[in-house]
Amino acid sequence: MKYHKIPDEAVRRLPIYLRGLLSFSEQGRKNISSHNLADFLGINHWQIRKDFSYFGSFGTPGTGYNIEKLIRQIRKILKLNVTSKVSLVGVGNLGSAILAYPGFRIYAYEIAAAFDTNAKKIGRKIKNITVEDVSNLHTLKKRKINLAIIAVPQDAAQRTADALVKADVKGILNFSPCCIVVPKKVKVMNIDICTDLACLAYYIPAS
Amino acid sequence: MKYHKIPDEAVRRLPIYLRGLLSFSEQGRKNISSHNLADFLGINHWQIRKDFSYFGSFGTPGTGYNIEKLIRQIRKILKLNVTSKVSLVGVGNLGSAILAYPGFRIYAYEIAAAFDTNAKKIGRKIKNITVEDVSNLHTLKKRKINLAIIAVPQDAAQRTADALVKADVKGILNFSPCCIVVPKKVKVMNIDICTDLACLAYYIPAS
């Protein structure tokens, strides 16, 4: 039940709000004002209220927001109310780090499959996941895994993306430092350390 | 040629343009049209022209842009024309992957120092970098390293940020899944896999 289309920029902030709310929830708090949350997250309080208003009225004037209610709602919007399976392609340094990353749990993500081309890695078990040959990527469709993380070297990125698209994957998180081309129906997000470092550098006054 | 402030969103795209241009340059091309670059990067051609127009007129109608000239200009804007030293705090799974990451070179970034708290890691040499004790973070000021990457567990993130600020670091790339609070003069960018995964999920139609 959507009241409005939630603006893209607000969607980007929802996971951040969720993290903050979970943190307060763990401390046993029941309610929080937009002001408190704003201070905690380093975001403006009116921005938070505006964002929440896009999907309904949850707050109580004078008291603030019911934390659990808000968590439930954000989880629903971001489809985090059920565990989502994610596949990982590329179990090198970065891929291994992703497999070991402890932060997926609170967002209900589960790395359910890992792939590599390296014969030495295939068959190895890392964190309960057996590394498979990339030629098995097509099995993702049957296994209903429609999110994937690409952590392969740059020259294998497009090839990997093509295979993922064929396997009916709907969303790709691309860690390779290059653009990948996919059909419009597939959503891609890129993460590149250097891109972010470069932006940082731009905003730092010359010393 | 008017002097405009480059919009934030355009700054975010500059590193992407640079990557594309370098790729064409390696292939020996001298010129490229906004159309060609747009197709390659999956960005609109008018967006590219508009962005370039913020920092000057470089193109030749009918021919396109001189690739080398453009590369030089973008590098200058992003301060990538000289090597920038970056420090890394946290040499766990993720930190090790960052140390091994081969992509820093083309952006002229160099991991020049690495820190950890784990006695077993301190003193170890990884990729020519000797891991130091985090108590040495204050030396960054003397060493004129003013960019840092935080790759420590969540509960150590704020502590690490505080130490970095004390060491006069001006820009922080935070991989810890939490918000860190720093003085306004310090620029922070956050990278969080789950945040991006969650956005992906939002845009994928329910199946």
Added chain:
DNA sequence: CTATGTGAATTTATTCACAGCA
């Protein structure tokens, strides 16, 4: 008196349309 929710104002970014140059 505190804190939400939201229209309206403002700022910022994207897209268009086309004049003008090679």
Added chain:
DNA sequence: TGCTGTGAATAAATTCACATAG
């Protein structure tokens, strides 16, 4: 004809101000 560069139009996001509810 092909492509740039940029004002103008449109769209989107942020910020503000305040009516309103507990």
